Amino acid sequence: MVDGCRVSVYGHFPRIARLSAEYYEYCEDPQRFAARAREAHVRADVLTMLQLSKHKEPQWPLPFEREEISVLPITTYDDWVKKQLNDKTRNMVRKADKKGVVLRVCPFSDELVAGIKEIYDETPIRQGKPFAHYGKDLDTLRRDHVTYEERSDFICAYLGDELIGFLKLVHGDGISNIMQIVSKVGHRDKAPTNGLIAKSVAICAERGVPLLHYGLWSRGGLGEFKKHHGFDRYAVVRYFVPLTFVGRLAMKLGMHRKLADRLPPPVVERLIEWRGRWNSTRLATR
Secondary structure (H helix, E strand, C coil): CECCECEEEECCCCCEEEECCCCCCCCCCHHHHHHHHHHCCCCCCEEEEEECCCCCCCCCCCCEEEEEEEEEECCCHHHHHHHCCCHHHHHHHHHHHHCCEEEEEECCCHHHHHHHHHHHCCCCEECCEECCCCCCCHHHHHHHHCCCHHHEEEEEEEECCEEEEEEEEEECCCCEEEEEEEECHHHHHHCHHHHHHHHHHHHHHHHCCCEEEEEECCCHHHHHHHHHCCCEEEEEEEEEEECCHHHHHHHHHCCCCCHHHHCCHHHHHHHHHHHHHHHHHHHHCC
16 A cells, blocks of 8 residues: 555566555656655665646656557537447447337446346457456456446446346546446347446536546557547546666656557557467367
C-alpha cells in the first residue's frame, strides 16, 4: 500500500509499479505519491501513474508519455444515436428492445453475482483468448465486483427472468469507465451488448458526464465494435518516475513500456490474430 492505495509490481527488468486499479483509482498528487512510494521502499524500478481525467495536458512536472485509450464524447443520448452511430449500429442498438431485452440498473446482490457467474461460465474462450473469470466461485466473483460499489452502476440486460448480459459502470472525475461488459454468446442475436452500451451512454448523459472510457484503444474485432459505437482515440498522460538506477537506465533505453507497445501495429494485429486461432484450436481439441 502507498498513500492508502494498493500498488502492484510486474516485470523483471525493469520492475514496474502502478496502482492495482489505475483506471478506477486516481492519484490526486502524483508528485506526492511518487515521494510516498520511495519512502515505502516499493520494490520497483519505475513507478507509472495515469492521469485519467478531463485534463488532456500534464498537470504535474514529471516525465510522461501519451497513451491512447478508447473514449466516447457525450453531449446527449439523442445526439449519440443520431450523429455518432452509423445506420447498422443504430439498428443493433434498437434490436435489443425489439427482441424483448430489458435494460435496467440493478443493486449489487447475491442474485446478481449468481447471474454473472452463469454468463462467465458459458465459455472458457472470449475474444480469442482464455477468459480470466471462467470457472471462478461465487465468493471470488463477489469480491471482484464489489469494488467501487459506492460510485458504480450495474447495468443488467434481462430476457424474461434470465440475466443475459451486464455492464459495470464506474464514475470518476469528469469521466465514467466501463469496468466490465459481457453478454451470453447464446443470445448474441438479441444484441444485448449493444443495448448495454446504449444504457451506459444514457446514464452518463443524465449525469452530465462528458466522457465515457472503454479501455485501451483496441485493434481487431473489439476495436471495430468500439468505433462503430462512437468511441475514438483519446490521448491521456501517463507519468513514468524512475525509482532506482535500473529504472533510469530502462527509461533511457525505452524498456519501461510493454513489448506490445513497442511493436509496429501490423505486427501486433497479426499476433492477436494468431493467438485467437491457436486458442480456438486448443478449445476444439479438448
